[in-house]
Structures are given as structure tokens and as C-alpha cells.
Amino acid sequence: MFKSTYLKLTLFYVAVIMVISVGFSLAIFSISSNEIDRGLNRQDTIIQNLPPRNDSHLFDDFINLRQQQLDDSTNRLTQNLIYFNLLILILSTIASYFFARWTLRPLEEAMEEQSQFTADASHELRTPLAAIKLEIEVGLRDKKFDFASARKILQSNLEEVGKLESLSSTLLRLAKLDEVEKLDFSDLNLADVVTEAYEKVEVLAKKRSIKFVTDFQNAEIRGDQTMLTELFVILFDNAIKYSPAKSKIKVSVTSGKNPEVLIKDSGIGIAPKELLHIFDRFYRADSARSKEKVDGFGLGLSIAKRIVELHGGEISAKSNVGNGSEFKVEL
């Protein structure tokens, strides 16, 4: 689809350039012809004012020669202008094609990203639906299907429906964040926001006997409290999900020109090549998908990144496989 758009835009650029070039050439041709005519008129006036002479054939020869030279010059000028315009046509076609590609590239990338996102979202939606369908089909085919089996299937279906519900609300959240332009900013104490986020994940941490070790400095910031809490909930939730039971998660808040929050876990870690993609939508590292079988859609960190961006801050991650990960949020 983009190939024909590139060509159309190239044609448009070439047409504009050629209209200008041909216009200039016609103007040059007309100015030059006028100048030559004016010169000839001056020569004619001088000749007419000369005293009468006997050698009139010389005068005729002169007039013929002058006409010949005039025709030659006009032909050469026309030829040069045609060559010039052909050169402009070739150069402008090449330049216009590259310029058209350069102009449309961001649009093409955005569309590719969008269709990748739609494909990933459909895939994630289809997986639980397929599981639900399969379980129901197997149940219906079972001749000894009893109440206990029905209950088991309903329980499993409920789990899958829960996943679908969670995925659709996460997708909705992403879509809303994409549209947000202005935040509800207020003066906040960063440590208070981090504490509020911790309170939301405390139950999860306690379930796995994971301890949070904190080191908070007094950092005042301006930000959207609800969004920042959401950001730290995502990072804490990941730190808990990807850490072994009974481990520790260190959280520090540092004041300064750009206040910082560091979240350091001692979990499974992230491989260097995967570290480059963890903030991409739907990206999940192999370790998260397979070995540990941790639930998730790979959308948490892209939401976190968007929230940090909306605050004009930066989020980064460092990690060693098997030695834990460290996420830094600068605001």
C-alpha cells in the first residue's frame, strides 16, 4: 500500500519541481529573446542612419548572416534549456523518491506498529477463548459428565474469563494513556507515592514472603498521583512476580535535581538482548513465558514507560540473568 503512496508523492514532487523549472526556462527564453530583439532593433536604427552606399549586396549579406546567427543562437538556447530540464527531471525524480520515503517513513512505522499491536492483541485474546471452547467441547463429548466435572470446567473457564477481563482492561488503559495529553499535576512527596504503591502490592509480597527494604529521602515532585502510584505498582508487581519466594526487594528514593526511585530485586533477571525490548508492547522475555510460567501480557512496562514519558522523566533497567534486575525511574 505504501509503495503506491511513495510513487504518488514522488510524482507530485516531480510535477511541482518541473512546473517551476519549465516556468523558469520559459522566462529565461522570453527574456533572452527580448534582449536579442532589442539589440537587433538598435543595429537596424544605426544601419538606417548610415549614409547611402553603392555596396548594397554587402548589406544584404550582413542581414542574412545576422538572421542565420540569430536562428543558431535561438536553437542553441532552446536545446540547452531542454537538456537542463531533462537533467532537472532526472535529478528531481531521484531526490523526490528519497524525500517521499523520508516523509512517509514515520507514518509507515506507526502503521506497522499499529497492525503488529492488533495482531498481538488478537492473539492474546484468542488464547483464553480457545481454552474455554476446548474445555466446553471436551465436557460435552464426555458421556460420564457429572456435576463435579462441570464444576471443574466452570472454575477453569472462570480463570480464563478473568484473564480476558484483565487483558481488555489493560488494553483500554493503554488506549486511554495514548490519548492523554494533560495530567492532573499536584505537589507530591515521592516517598508517600511509593509507600501508597507498596500498600497495594503488600498482600502479594506477603503471600510469597518477600520483604521490601526501603531507603527513602525527602523528595518533592510535581506529578499525577494516581498515575505515579500505578507506575510503581507495575514495577513492584513485576519485582515480586519475577523474584523467588523469601527474597528481598530494595526500594530507594533519592532527592536532588531529578528525584529518582530505584527498585532492585534478586529475581530471575533479564538477558541483555531481551532488555532492549521489555518496554515494547506485548513483549515477554523467554524466561517469563516458559520456565517460571508467570502470568502476564507483556503490557505492564509499556504502560509504565508511557506514564514516565507523560511526566517528562526516564525509565531504564539493568539486569544480570539469575542475579536480579534494577529499574530506575527519574522524574
Ligand code: ADP
Ligand atoms: P508482564 O505482564 O509479562 O510482566 P511487563 O511489560 O510488565 O509484562 O514486563 C515485560 C517483560 O519484562 C516480562 O515479561 C519479563 O520478561 C520482564 N521483566 C519485567 N520486570 C522484570 C523483573 N523485575 N525481573 C525479571 N524480568 C522482568
